[in-house]
Amino acid sequence: MKLEFPAAEHARLELIRDLNMSDPNPRLESLIRIARHTFGTEAVAITLLDADTQWIKAASGLPFRHCQRRDSICQYTLLAEDGQLLIDDLSVDERFTTAPLVCEHGFRSYAGKTLYSREGFPLGAFCVLDTVPRRLTSTELAVLGDLAALAEREFHLCEVSQHILKKQVDGWNAMDRATDLQAIVDHLPVLVAYVGRDGRYRYANAIYKEWSGLDYSSIIGKTIIEVVGPEHAAELEPHTQQALSGKQAIYETSHVIMGLHRHLRGVLTPDLREDGSIPGYYLMVQDITARKTLEDTLMQQAREDPLTGLPNRRAALEQITAALNRQTRVKKGLAVMFLDLDGFKGINDSLGHDAGDALLQQFAGRLLTAVRSTDMVARLAGDEFVILLEHLGNAEADCRALASKLIKAINLPFILPQGSVSVTTSIGIALNQTAQPVMAETLVSEADQAMYRAKRQGKNRYVLSAARPA
Numbered sequence: 490m491k492l493e494f495p496a497a498e499h500a501r502l503e504l505i506r507d508l509n510m511s512d513p514n515p516r517l518e519s520l521i522r523i524a525r526h527t528f529g530t531e532a533v534a535i536t537l538l539d540a541d542t543q544w545i546k547a548a549s550g551l552p553f554r555h556c557q558r559r560d561s562i563c564q565y566t567l568l569a570e571d572g573q574l575l576i577d578d579l580s581v582d583e584r585f586t587t588a589p590l591v592c593e594h595g596f597r598s599y600a601g602k603t604l605y606s607r608e609g610f611p612l613g614a615f616c617v618l619d620t621v622p623r624r625l626t627s628t629e630l631a632v633l634g635d636l637a638a639l640a641e642r643e644f645h646l647c648e649v650s651q652h653i654l655k656k657q658v659d660g661w662n663a664m665d666r667a668t669d670l671q672a673i674v675d676h677l678p679v680l681v682a683y684v685g686r687d688g689r690y691r692y693a694n695a696i697y698k699e700w701s702g703l704d705y706s707s708i709i710g711k712t713i714i715e716v717v718g719p720e721h722a723a724e725l726e727p728h729t730q731q732a733l734s735g736k737q738a739i740y741e742t743s744h745v746i747m748g749l750h751r752h753l754r755g756v757l758t759p760d761l762r763e764d765g766s767i768p769g770y771y772l773m774v775q776d777i778t779a780r781k782t783l784e785d786t787l788m789q790q791a792r793e794d795p796l797t798g799l800p801n802r803r804a805a806l807e808q809i810t811a812a813l814n815r816q817t818r819v820k821k822g823l824a825v826m827f828l829d830l831d832g833f834k835g836i837n838d839s840l841g842h843d844a845g846d847a848l849l850q851q852f853a854g855r856l857l858t859a860v861r862s863t864d865m866v867a868r869l870a871g872d873e874f875v876i877l878l879e880h881l882g883n884a885e886a887d888c889r890a891l892a893s894k895l896i897k898a899i900n901l902p903f904i905l906p907q908g909s910v911s912v913t914t915s916i917g918i919a920l921n922q923t924a925q926p927v928m929a930e931t932l933v934s935e936a937d938q939a940m941y942r943a944k945r946q947g948k949n950r951y952v953l954s955a956a957r958p959a
Contacts, residue, residue: 501611508644508647520636534616552594560589600633601617615633690716826892826918831915836910856876915944
């Protein structure tokens with residue numbers, strides 16, 4: 490059975506055609522990367538659905554770039570009353586058991602948010618998929634909503650650009666200010682302008698006054714240099730030349746405007762006439778400061794353990810990999826310590842999770858106090874932590890000294906709101922003394938195995954991993 494979308498389907502399909510024909514958007518690709526890091530899922534996608542096809546506008550981890558709409562999971566997202574579809578296990582939902590993503594590619598869970606046009610038409614979805622059953626937490630759902638809103642704004646900007654191109658006329662100065670187009674561009678939260686081949690403004694919308702203090706009518710006839718200054722004009726020059734050669738140009742930059750530091754994204758679209766001439770270009774500049782801040786926050790969250798504030802597993806492996814690359818140049822010893830709290834489960838079970846969380850936070854604090862400022866301390870999961878040590882002159886001796894110091898520090902009582910508790914730690918140490926080629930995951934695994942040997946030997950001690958064959 491073919492599912493039908495709401496009314497105004499003709500207008501929706503026309504808009505999707507325009508969006509699908511637009512150039513690849515690096516901002517959408519950036520959102521995909523952030524989502525992949527944040528959720529750690531097998532795949533992330535931004536989709537558009539027309540009458541017969543689901544198009545993948547941006548994605549990571551999917552085995553195709555389009556599929557038949559009848560095979561689409563996202564189509565059910567667009568029909569959901571609350572604009573979202575959450576399926577913990579696709580394999581037990583009769584709607585999806587025969588979908589190629591499930592029966593051919595092994596995807597098991599799906600979470601998607603509908604993306605809407607400026608007029609409220611459902612366009613597609615921002616979705617994450619995994620190969621194991623999974624339910625997103627409320628926090629993860631909120632992040633998915635934030636990312637979907639950012640993707641929506643990219644589509645809205647593209648909508649406006651398409652609208653302007655369809656309405657393009659000669660003589661921007663003479664345009665009736667009462668027309669629909671003028672009303673639209675004057676109230677958009679973006680700078681909109683038309684610049685001639687001579688570098689002079691032919692049109693500018695009202696937002697210029699808010700951003701620059703210049704009345705938009707006074708900008709007409711002035712050059713780019715006169716309006717934005719020589720530094721910004723020089724930065725725009727290669728994009729200007731690209732637009733005047735007939736190719737759309739997209740750039741990002743940051744500037745202090747009216748005393749505020751703004752991140753900006755500009756799109757220069759050539760005014761390509763039927764005779765092949767290009768008398769100028771259309772300029773649209775969007776303030777993406779809030780978006781950039783959110784992206785930076787999400788990227789930080791994707792690499793940070795929320796309980797302790799330490800780097801998480803992903804960030805730890807990235808930093809260990811970077812350290813191994815540096816070691817090939819500096820030729821100094823490197824080591825990874827793997828630490829586990831002895832007796833943590835008993836405290837967590839008897840005193841409660843709040844006590845367990847407080848203990849982990851204090852444990853992390855003691856590790857940070859004991860190591861050098863250049864060392865990395867990270868929490869992998871539960872009560873498992875790693876320490877990365879670089880630039881070691883005598884790697885084995887240095888590690889033994891630090892391990893003994895850490896054991897003594899952890900042996901001191903921990904004062905929790907629920908009372909005083911005592912725990913110990915078992916430590917495994919993996920050395921890479923001669924810059925041998927080794928993966929970060931391998932080094933962590935060697936340290937982990939050494940830690941388990943320390944536990945089997947009685948806990949509250951450290952064990953060095955066996956030397957790796959040369």
